[in-house]
Amino acid sequence: MSDDVEKPRIRMRDVARRAGVSAITVSRVLSAPDKVAPETRAAVWSAVEALGYVPNLAAGTLKSQRSRIVAAIVPTLRNAIFAETVEGMADALRAEGYQLLLAASGYDPAIEEASVMAFLGRQPDGLILTGIEHSDAVRARLAAARLPVVETWDLGASPIDMLVGFSNYDAGAAITRDLARSGYRRIAFAGTEREARAVQRRAGYRDAVRALGMPATEVAVAAAGLSIADGADVIARLLAEGGGADAVFFANDYLAFGALVECQRRGVPVPGQLAIAGFGDFEIARESLPGLTTVRIPGYAIGREAAGLVMRRLAGAAVDRRIVDLGFEIVRRASA
């Protein structure tokens, strides 16, 4: 089928010979063009074009100890939650000539750990993690590897290195108080216990209802708790229990949307009989009917800022603020 005439790969020295210069000059044209005279630069450029030369970055990385790769681990790519953050990272990195090496952990610390190990061998120049809970093994490896590390999507006092996010606790408390301000008196919470950030939101909710002197009703959602169907399930259970909640704060908009649809199926007026609030301000929150009251998260900005911090550190700049709080915003729509 394929003819096995192995064309020899084109190396830097082939380009150099054709352009009548040395290999190091080709290297400079590609990575620091300012240091080369314009005519030389042009000659090298045209040799590169003519030969279709593609530099072997494995060799460059080996010698220079810089890969121009930043690795990132997010919990999932399955739905849109972290998509904006990934885009923010990718955009910022691409602008500076970095590439993004990406893995999804499926919310599983063991997979996160395995991904970190696998990544480190690729000599990334920096690493971006989601959340602030990481295994001791991960912390130890990252400390030993001495690379810029940014944790994201949460806040905490003692990051591994740098941290960009917002307070899930405060956000959970804020939307709970907002619901109370709107007159709801029996506010429930629904979310998974398997995700640290959802647990933080729950803690904020819990402390807020207590401070308000209201009862707390918590519904645990199975597994990752990211599917629309899970939200429908919560409504079924709430109504079956007959707890009499008049509002539910869901740990994310998918759950909230599923709940909304289930209420419609059952003829439960929203927000008349039951108010619904979500978290994340995904597109579906804007476009559902009624629109979902929710908490807007600066997902894109988190990604951009995280990548920016890594690159600033790599550029040798001292990063003044190691902890960046990008905040959140309550978005009121018709569902609550």
Added chain:
Amino acid sequence: MSDDVEKPRIRMRDVARRAGVSAITVSRVLSAPDKVAPETRAAVWSAVEALGYVPNLAAGTLKSQRSRIVAAIVPTLRNAIFAETVEGMADALRAEGYQLLLAASGYDPAIEEASVMAFLGRQPDGLILTGIEHSDAVRARLAAARLPVVETWDLGASPIDMLVGFSNYDAGAAITRDLARSGYRRIAFAGTEREARAVQRRAGYRDAVRALGMPATEVAVAAAGLSIADGADVIARLLAEGGGADAVFFANDYLAFGALVECQRRGVPVPGQLAIAGFGDFEIARESLPGLTTVRIPGYAIGREAAGLVMRRLAGAAVDRRIVDLGFEIVRRASA
């Protein structure tokens, strides 16, 4: 802040010294353990553990000319369309110890080209692309690079190398005929013109309505045409034009969902006055009210099979079928 005591990195020879063997033996323990005696293997293992050794894969890649990286380019990660395909690839690759290098092209051929160029320098062992339309420059580079290439999500007679997908044309025609079979007589189509696969679906639609002796009504959706809001916009325009369509086939489920919600806002009964069909069978199609009639795509299987083909080729196996048609399936729900 950080103490600049540069701990020397741990190299393979450090592990070797500690285990009382040579570097090459360590290499073998890590990549071909069967070739090493059990006690030696155990000694090396414990030295690796004790030192926290992480192999420098840049060096390994340079010498061995194998990176154990497969690169993939998908149009977008912003919504769930390609998420299952990416997961399928990642799962299959991880099982064999490969890593996935991922980029999103934003449906822009120029970005796809730039990503291909950027990837090739990393010496990927294989490449997975979305769609069958690629610039001449991309084709030329890939031919020169002589690596396994899989195109996905479409069918065609002359792939660059291998191809895994389904016929967007047939799928568009099939759902159109299905709508006709359900009694709809003025079936419209709405989708972007900027995506080759949506255009194929439209072509299938167009030929099907013509064969049925029905009028064709096509509504072009701006830009990528992936947002829920775009679907609502289509309804606004269709009703304003007063074309009298009794069913609309949307190029994807997000558009269809947006249309569904807009109909509810306007009090247009679905499917009573207007039937709606989507494409993709995303979660929202199952969970909307009414459920969306749509076309189910084997997204996960496409990813798995594409990665599998690459790895089989790398393992030296002759790939018998270079074109794999995974088909599609019409899913009837209440919206049409």
Added chain:
DNA sequence: GGCTGCTATGTTATCGATACCATGCGCGAC
């Protein structure tokens, strides 16, 4: 005028792992 300093380019050694070939040893076959 000679010295300093800057720009443009070249020479050499090296990054760390692995392919290739070599070697030593034990064991079975004739």
Added chain:
DNA sequence: GTCGCGCATGGTATCGATAACATAGCAGCC
């Protein structure tokens, strides 16, 4: 008993780019 074969392991060269150092040429300055 000797030969040969296979298994386990090691020595050395090498992958291709770039850091570090070297050098040549030229301008400007006291």
